[in-house]
Amino acid sequence: MSGRLAGRSALVAGAGSRSEELGNGRATAILFAREGARVLCADQSLDRAQATVDLISREGGVARAAQADVSRSEDCARLAREAEETYGALRIAHYNVGIEARSPLDRLTDEEWTRVLDVNLTGAMQFARAVAPRLVAAGGGALTFVSTIAALRTTPLTAYAASKAGLLGLVVSLAGQLAPGRVRVNAIAPGLIYSAMVAGGMNPETRERRRLAAPITDEGTPWDVGWAAVFLASDEARWITGQTLVVDGGFTIATRDYAL
Numbered sequence: 001m002s003g004r005l006a007g008r009s010a011l012v013a014g015a016g017s018r019s020e021e022l023g024n025g026r027a028t029a030i031l032f033a034r035e036g037a038r039v040l041c042a043d044q045s046l047d048r049a050q051a052t053v054d055l056i057s058r059e060g061g062v063a064r065a066a067q068a069d070v071s072r073s074e075d076c077a078r079l080a081r082e083a084e085e086t087y088g089a090l091r092i093a094h095y096n097v098g099i100e101a102r103s104p105l106d107r108l109t110d111e112e113w114t115r116v117l118d119v120n121l122t123g124a125m126q127f128a129r130a131v132a133p134r135l136v137a138a139g140g141g142a143l144t145f146v147s148t149i150a151a152l153r154t155t156p157l158t159a160y161a162a163s164k165a166g167l168l169g170l171v172v173s174l175a176g177q178l179a180p181g182r183v184r185v186n187a188i189a190p191g192l193i194y195s196a197m198v199a200g201g202m203n204p205e206t207r208e209r210r211r212l213a214a215p216i217t218d219e220g221t222p223w224d225v226g227w228a229a230v231f232l233a234s235d236e237a238r239w240i241t242g243q244t245l246v247v248d249g250g251f252t253i254a255t256r257d258y259a260l
C-alpha cells in the first residue's frame with residue numbers, strides 16, 4: 001500500500017457486515033487502514049464493528065469499534081467526538097449505512113418509507129451535521145456517502161431509491177456549503193456488487209446473471225467500492241467535490257443488448 005491516508009483519523013459508519021460475506025463498509029474500513037488511516041469503525045452492531053476491527057488489527061492496522069445507531073442524532077454526535085478523541089483531528093468521514101426495501105409503490109407502507117428514509121437519508125444528514133464542523137476544524141477533509149445506481153435508473157425499490165437519490169442532493173448542497181472549509185463532499189453509486197447486503201438473497205443463477213449484466217463481466221466486489229472511497233478520501237481527489245462516482249462495471253451506460 002502507498003500510505004495515501006497516512007496518519008489520518010477516519011470514521012466509517014456501517015463498518016460491519018451483516019453476514020460472513022464481505023460488506024462494502026468493511027472493505028472500505030480495511031482499505032482506509034491499509035492506506036495508513038486510523039479508523040473508528042461504527043455500526044449499530046458492536047459485534048459486527050469489532051469483527052472489522054479484528055481483521056484490521058490482524059494485519060497491523062489501527063482501528064477501534066463503536067456502537068451507534070445513526071438514525072439517532074445524539075449517536076452521530078458521540079461518534080464524531082469519539083473519533084476525534086481517539087485518533088485526533090477528523091479528516092475522513094464515510095457513510096456506508098444503508099438498509100434496503102423492495103416494495104413497489106402499490107405495496108409500500110408508511111412504516112417502510114419512514115424507516116428507510118430515517119436510516120438512509122436522515123441518518124446521513126445527522127452524520128454530516130456531526131462531522132462537518134470537525135472536518136472544517138481539522139483544516140479540511142473528505143465526507144463521502146454510499147448511494148446506489150438505483151438512485152440513477154428505474155427500479156421498483158421505491159423507498160430505497162428515493163432515500164439514496166436524496167443523498168445525491170445532500171451531497172451537492174453540502175459540497176457548496178463546506179467548500180470554504182476545504183471539506184469535499186461526494187457520493188459513490190455502486191452497481192451490482194456481490195456484497196454482504198445482497199448475498200443472502202442470491203443463488204448461483206442470480207449471481208451469475210448479475211455478473212453478466214454489465215459490460216465489464218468481472219463480478220463487482222466490495223473492494224471496488226472501497227477503492228473508490230480511498231480515492232475520494234485521498235489528496236489525489238483534492239479538486240473533486242459534489243460528485244457521484246458510479247462504480248458499476250458500466251452497467252448504467254449500457255442497454256441490455258449493448259454488445260449488439
Ligand SMILES: NC(=O)c1ccc[n+]([C@@H]2O[C@H](COP(=O)([O-])OP(=O)(O)OC[C@H]3O[C@@H](n4cnc5c(N)ncnc54)[C@H](O)[C@@H]3O)[C@@H](O)[C@H]2O)c1
Pocket residue numbers: 013014015016017018019022023024025026042043044045048068069070071096097098099119123146147148149189190191192193194195196197198222
Ligand atoms: N451490494 C450492492 O449491490 C449495493 C449496491 C448499491 C449500493 N449498496 C450500498 O452499500 C451499502 C451497504 O453495503 P454493505 O455490503 O456494507 O451492507 P451491510 O448491510 O453488510 O453493512 C451495513 C452495515 O450497516 C449497519 N447498519 C444498519 N443500520 C444502521 C444504523 N441505523 N446505524 C448504524 N449502523 C447501521 C449494519 O449493521 C451493517 O453492518 C449500503 O449503503 C447500500 O445501499 C450496495
